[in-house]
Amino acid sequence: MASATSFYDFKPLDKKGQxxxxxxLKGKxxxxxxxxxxxxxxxQFEGLEKLYKDLHASxxxxxLILGFPCNQFGNQDPGDNDTIQSFCQLNYGVSFPVLSKTDVNGAHAEPVWEWMKASMPGLLGVKRIKWNFEKFLIGRDGEVKQRWASTAKPESLKAAIEHELQAAAKPSKTEAAGPKAT
Structure with a gap:
């Protein structure tokens, strides 16, 4: 989706494949x-759920937190969507949306992941996901604000997320450009 200008331009699949x-999520x-x-x-599901509940309460x-299950790293999520959903809820009480299992790298990568990686490459400009539990923070304007490696614990992200929550929504790049002349 080369014409995508923000996070809001994408439609990944939910847990039922829709x-x-x-x-x-515009403005969130x-x-x-x-x-x-x-x-x-x-x-980290436990920490993510705690972070979600704490910030969602205030x-x-x-x-919102969005989980994207992925089986590309050591076949560590081999189940189908129903199995993954059950696992997350039964073992960690996950209440934030966990979408459909997807690829985050390669020829079949979900387009929103391609866009996020291009928007904020990793260390040394790497435009791939290195492992499970990499994290991207999307601001109210639909732009990537920060990216964290798998080792970043959910609780360590709270201040950055709260900072973004305090930021007023700014118009996206396309909205800021104004209407096109005809």
Whole structure:
């Protein structure tokens, strides 16, 4: 999706395989995480859920976490969507949306992941996801604000997320440009 200018331009699939239009999140601060059920970082689900509940309590209409299960790293999320959903809810009480299993790298990567990686490359300009539980912070304007490696614990992100929650929504690049002359 070469013409995409913001996070809101994408429609990844939800847990039932239906389009999940990200435009429905316009004006929210969103933490996007590629997740896995059988990874050394899987216990981060507990921290993510705590972070979500804490921030959602104080900003109920302004913050969301989106999980994107991925099986590209050591086959650490081999289950189908129903199995993944059950695992997240039964083991960690996950209440934030966990979408459909997807690829985050390669020829079949979900377009929103391609856009996020291009918007904020990793260390040394790397435009790929290195492992499960990498995280992207999307601001109210639909732009990537920060990116964290798998090792970043959810609780360490709270201040950055709160800072974004305090920021007023700015118009996106296309809205700021104004209407096109005809």
């Amino acid at each position: 389009p999940y239009p990200l435009v429905s 601060v969103v933490l996007v995480v590629n997740t896995a059920s059988k990874c050394g970082f899987t216990p 900003h109920p209409n302004d913050f």
